[in-house]
Amino acid sequence: MSTKVTVELQRMAHAQGLPLPAYQTTEAAGLDLMAAVPDGEPVTLAPGQYALVPTGLAIALPAGHEAQVRPRSGLAAKHGVTVLNSPGTIDADYRGEIKVILINHGAVPFVIQRGERIAQMVIAPVVQAALVPVAELPATDRAAGGFGSTGR
Numbered sequence: 118m119s120t121k122v123t124v125e126l127q128r129m130a131h132a133q134g135l136p137l138p139a140y141q142t143t144e145a146a147g148l149d150l151m152a153a154v155p156d157g158e159p160v161t162l163a164p165g166q167y168a169l170v171p172t173g174l175a176i177a178l179p180a181g182h183e184a185q186v187r188p189r190s191g192l193a194a195k196h197g198v199t200v201l202n203s204p205g206t207i208d209a210d211y212r213g214e215i216k217v218i219l220i221n222h223g224a225v226p227f228v229i230q231r232g233e234r235i236a237q238m239v240i241a242p243v244v245q246a247a248l249v250p251v252a253e254l255p256a257t258d259r260a261a262g263g264f265g266s267t268g269r
């Protein structure tokens with residue numbers, strides 16, 4: 118069973134009336150995020166266009182956690198619509214509105230209505246690094262091999 122952390126959530130005025138983000142199945146990893154665009158004023162993404170879409174939500178994550186804003190595969194597979202900066206990072210000390218940078222890679226305009234589920238948010242633990250500058254790094258078999266060095 119997945120572990121649960123408590124996340125305080127504030128719904129801004131323009132999110133009133135929208136359902137709370139919810140896990141769609143028992144073991145779903147992501148909470149669906151909904152577009153808090155004005156009713157009757159959908160946002161249209163022309164092919165190749167991107168926009169910052171409001172969710173009307175702000176959260177307080179427990180220290181040591183982040184929220185990742187990820188695409189919904191259905192929107193990607195059916196419409197070519199995805200999250201431009203995926204995964205977007207919501208820091209634990211961020212108190213502003215969560216926004217989703219959506220891009221339309223599809224061939225036709227994509228219309229975002231109020232309440233449309235546009236992305237999903239995954240809560241994850243964070244490890245911060247204590248950086249230690251050194252003259253040389255420990256040797257490995259791989260060394261600097263990368264970017265296809267093992268073949269296709």
Ligand SMILES: O=c1ccn([C@H]2C[C@H](O)[C@@H](COP(=O)(O)OP(=O)(O)OP(=O)(O)O)O2)c(=O)[nH]1
Nearest residue numbers: 186202205206207208209211214215216217218
């Ligand atoms: O898809 C995203 C990505 C970020 N944010 C918010 C939460 C995050 O904590 C803050 C800063 O994000 P990030 O660090 O990615 O942006 P930046 O361009 O480095 O801005 P900053 O200088 O404010 O950190 O913006 C979103 O609402 N949606």
